[in-house]
Amino acid sequence: xxxxxxxxxxxxxxxxxxxxxxxxxxxAVALAGCTELLGNGDGDDSSPSxxxxxxxxxxxxxxxxxxxxxxxPAVLGVQAEYGxxxxxxxxxxxxxxxxxxxxxxxVEEGSEQLENYQQFVDQGKDxxxxxxxxxxxxxMVPEIDDQxxxxxxxxxxxxxxYEENFPDTTYSFRFQNHDxxxxxxxxxxxxxxxxxxxxxxxxxxxxxxxxxxxxxxxFSAGIEKLxxxxxxxxxxxxxxxxxxxxxxxxxxSEEPDVVFTSCWGGDAxxxxxxxxxxxxxxxxxxxxxxxxxxxANDYEEGDLEGPIHGGSRNFYWDQPTTDQWTPxxxxxxxxxxxxxxxxxxxxxxxxxxxxxxxTAADKAVRLLGRWPDQDELAMVLEEHGFFTPAGxxxxxxxxxxxxxxxxxxxxxxDEIGGAILENVNVxxxxxxxxPPGTTSLDWIDSW
Amino acid sequence: xTRVSRNGVLxxxxxxxxxxxxxxxxxxxxxxxxxxxxxxxxxxxxGLNLLLRHTELVSFGHxxxxxxxxxxxxxxxxxxxxxxxxxxxxGAALAATAIALLVGYLVAGYLDIYFALLTLAFNQVLFAFVxxxxxxxxxxxxxxxxxADRPSLLGIDRxxxxxxxxxxxxxxxxxxYYLTVxxxxxxxxxxxxxVNSPFGRALDAIGQDRTRARFIGIPVDRYVWIAFTLSGLYxxxxxxxxxxxxxxxxxxxxxxxxxSGEILFMAIIGGIGTIVGPIVGGIxxxxxxxxxxxxxxxxxxxxxxxxxxxxxxxxxxILGSLPTFRAGLERRLRDPTLxxxxxxxxxTTIRQRLYRAATTVRILVFGVK
Numbered sequence: 001x002x003x004x005x006x007x008x009x010x011x012x013x014x015x016x017x018x019x020x021x022x023x024x025x026x027x028a029v030a031l032a033g034c035t036e037l038l039g040n041g042d043g044d045d046s047s048p049s050x051x052x053x054x055x056x057x058x059x060x061x062x063x064x065x066x067x068x069x070x071x072x073p074a075v076l077g078v079q080a081e082y083g084x085x086x087x088x089x090x091x092x093x094x095x096x097x098x099x100x101x102x103x104x105x106x107v108e109e110g111s112e113q114l115e116n117y118q119q120f121v122d123q124g125k126d127x128x129x130x131x132x133x134x135x136x137x138x139x140m141v142p143e144i145d146d147q148x149x150x151x152x153x154x155x156x157x158x159x160x161x162y163e164e165n166f167p168d169t170t171y172s173f174r175f176q177n178h179d180x181x182x183x184x185x186x187x188x189x190x191x192x193x194x195x196x197x198x199x200x201x202x203x204x205x206x207x208x209x210x211x212x213x214x215x216x217x218x219f220s221a222g223i224e225k226l227x228x229x230x231x232x233x234x235x236x237x238x239x240x241x242x243x244x245x246x247x248x249x250x251x252x253s254e255e256p257d258v259v260f261t262s263c264w265g266g267d268a269x270x271x272x273x274x275x276x277x278x279x280x281x282x283x284x285x286x287x288x289x290x291x292x293x294x295x296a297n298d299y300e301e302g303d304l305e306g307p308i309h310g311g312s313r314n315f316y317w318d319q320p321t322t323d324q325w326t327p328x329x330x331x332x333x334x335x336x337x338x339x340x341x342x343x344x345x346x347x348x349x350x351x352x353x354x355x356x357x358x359t360a361a362d363k364a365v366r367l368l369g370r371w372p373d374q375d376e377l378a379m380v381l382e383e384h385g386f387f388t389p390a391g392x393x394x395x396x397x398x399x400x401x402x403x404x405x406x407x408x409x410x411x412x413x414d415e416i417g418g419a420i421l422e423n424v425n426v427x428x429x430x431x432x433x434x435p436p437g438t439t440s441l442d443w444i445d446s447w
Numbered sequence: 448x449t450r451v452s453r454n455g456v457l458x459x460x461x462x463x464x465x466x467x468x469x470x471x472x473x474x475x476x477x478x479x480x481x482x483x484x485x486x487x488x489x490x491x492x493x494g495l496n497l498l499l500r501h502t503e504l505v506s507f508g509h510x511x512x513x514x515x516x517x518x519x520x521x522x523x524x525x526x527x528x529x530x531x532x533x534x535x536x537x538g539a540a541l542a543a544t545a546i547a548l549l550v551g552y553l554v555a556g557y558l559d560i561y562f563a564l565l566t567l568a569f570n571q572v573l574f575a576f577v578x579x580x581x582x583x584x585x586x587x588x589x590x591x592x593x594x595a596d597r598p599s600l601l602g603i604d605r606x607x608x609x610x611x612x613x614x615x616x617x618x619x620x621x622x623x624y625y626l627t628v629x630x631x632x633x634x635x636x637x638x639x640x641x642v643n644s645p646f647g648r649a650l651d652a653i654g655q656d657r658t659r660a661r662f663i664g665i666p667v668d669r670y671v672w673i674a675f676t677l678s679g680l681y682x683x684x685x686x687x688x689x690x691x692x693x694x695x696x697x698x699x700x701x702x703x704x705x706x707s708g709e710i711l712f713m714a715i716i717g718g719i720g721t722i723v724g725p726i727v728g729g730i731x732x733x734x735x736x737x738x739x740x741x742x743x744x745x746x747x748x749x750x751x752x753x754x755x756x757x758x759x760x761x762x763x764x765i766l767g768s769l770p771t772f773r774a775g776l777e778r779r780l781r782d783p784t785l786x787x788x789x790x791x792x793x794x795t796t797i798r799q800r801l802y803r804a805a806t807t808v809r810i811l812v813f814g815v816k
Binding site for chain 1: 581588590592595616695697699700703736741746
């Protein structure tokens with residue numbers, strides 16, 4: 001690029017000539033803004049792979065997290081924020097990633113997940129985390145592959161995302177268990193509690209968007225294969241619905257054996273409150289919900305009366321039991337002290353996403369003897385196994401996180417002042433998710 | 448300098464500035480992508496302003512057309528594998544025009560709050576329909592790619608890659624930006640032509656008094672319908688370009704009714720009395736909406752504060768207030784003692800507004816008496 005501020009650099013052109021060229025030339029106008037396009041931008045042609053030269057840089061790792069911090073989805077998003085903050089705090093207190101501390105910027109994801117990721121990249125972030133939204137996640141994946149800055153999604157758990165829509169992504173990963181794992185765990189929990197022979201009918205109440213559709217389709221496929229049950233009602237309330245009574249009434253009239261729901265946040269609370277008020281729990285044998293436990297901090301004691309079984313995806317602080325696995329109990333105490341909340345699976349979304357990337361980066365530095373570039377880190381993240389207080393996790397070749405899922409009977413704890421799970425069943429990843437290369441519905445169909 | 452020549456210079460300067468945006472963004476912290484998005488939303492606001500400025504009808508549902516254009520592009524790529532950018536924009540224009548024709552026909556006879564609420568209702572219906580439809584992939588939305596490939600922008604982007612070895616993503620972004628600039632300039636020229644035509648004068652007459660306009664022979668409803676459709680077409684083209692920029696279309700960012708409010712704010716912030724004010728408003732508001740969250744925790748409040756400042760101190764909008772601002776500045780440069788009077792005016796204004804607020808609260812609490 002011609003340096004207009006330095007006459008020596010541009011062949012001694014003086015101000016008058018420069019003005020004549022700029023002011024009088026249509027070409028100057030036509031080419032305005034094109035310098036980067038013509039390859040003469042800032043002269044920085046270095047690719048990420050050229051930045052590592054045998055050393056680990058001293059400067060902190062710049063990381064960005066987008067999550068819901070306001071509105072109804074904050075019940076999930078703030079937990080993810082606490083989780084990511086806790087992981088960063090712990091990593092930094094223990095010397096950082098190969099000696100580099102992490103600096104984490106957190107931003108409200110709103111409905112601008114794609115723009116937030118682009119802005120993080122513009123700011124020079126080394127890695128980004130989030131979002132919660134499955135729709136936002138779907139919009140981001142091709143952009144992530146274009147930009148080449150690794151993103152580890154905290155949620156955005158729609159099963160088709162990596163199975164069908166983006167089977168060959170390079171830089172996009174997702175930490176949290178995806179829908180098939182929790183929907184099938186819910187189906188297996190129903191069979192575990194009631195017995196396959198006792199389940200003839202089932203109903204669903206699921207949020208009216210891609211996540212809810214995905215969860216219901218997978219649960220239906222699973223429960224029908226396991227029990228031969230028939231669907232008698234499928235309700236789809238809008239997100240942030242202000243009334244669930246239609247669904248409660250329909251369920252009361254059908255009296256299904258099992259009610260499945262993937263409602264979350266305020267929708268989960270409202271559904272249970274109206275179910276209690278209208279005796280729905282007397283008209284069904286079991287309510288099983290994949291994300292019900294996500295609202296653990298928001299329930300009142302009366303909301304949880306009856307056979308309600310909730311799932312906690314890949315994290316429940318009391319599993320494995322604390323006499324076998326103290327890190328979970330330590331984490332629970334730390335979170336209670338720091339934030340005064342019960343950590344839920346969405347806490348682990350944030351915690352695990354940061355930990356997945358950080359442990360992979362640490363491993364890559366040990367393997368390479370230098371800081372890895374984005375390609376190398378992405379390669380290490382594939383099939384990367386690592387521990388969190390929730391146990392062992394694997395980031396599979398399909399870029400989805402796998403670990404055990406927990407389901408148990410929801411109960412009220414005076415000691416904790418919130419919801420807990422009792423009689424917890426643990427479902428291993430290989431029992432509730434297909435082998436790599438097989439789509440979930442095909443796999444269930446082959447049972 | 449005469450007004451005509453001054454305006455000519457300003458127009459050339461604005462065009463050079465527009466063309467140089469990518470380089471300006473390169474050497475400053477400004478974001479190329481955000482400015483591009485701001486221009487696109489500004490184009491939709493310019494369309495809205497066609498109604499607002501002349502017929503004095505306030506639409507709360509204009510993102511319906513922006514979203515229709517965006518989804519027009521997305522449906523063609525996702526379901527029919529169309530990758531020709533020109534065809535995609537044509538699809539966007541047709542989708543938005545069809546919906547604008549229908550909605551415009553149904554609302555053209557209404558006024559004031561009824562018109563506003565009807566447009567809002569149609570917007571909400573469209574949003575709910577798309578959100579709940581598997582064809583539009585619910586809230587996950589649709590990709591604007593055929594496989595992993597971006598659409599082709601008249602072949603120019605690919606020619607730049609094959610001939611000059613340009614980076615494919617940079618080539619796409621730049622060609623799309625310059626395509627946007629061309630479309631914008633055409634829109635400005637067409638708008639200028641419309642507002643200065645007998646049709647534009649007729650719209651002014653309709654805005655001032657519908658009954659009188661009808662008495663002098665103006666087919667009011669038909670003219671409002673045409674203006675509404677044109678306005679929707681602007682939004683549709685802007686939405687189509689937005690889809691090509693984002694390469695993914697979801698309901699919330701392009702169809703949610705709050706976005707209609709934002710488009711209205713853009714026109715107000717930029718200046719509804721001007722043709723290109725909404726573009727300025729678009730860039731300003733998109734900056735606030737997209738980037739303020741990275742720097743301020745209470746970024747919603749910041750947006751609100753900017754709106755308050757505009758309404759209280761720049762009632763003609765940013766661009767619309769420039770002549771008054773410039774004249775005032777020139778007067779103060781000649782006579783600095785006027786600044787003292789300004790301070791007194793500001794103080795009086797604040798006092799009056801506080802008094803009015805207190806009066807309003809008193810009336811709310813104790814009633815009119």
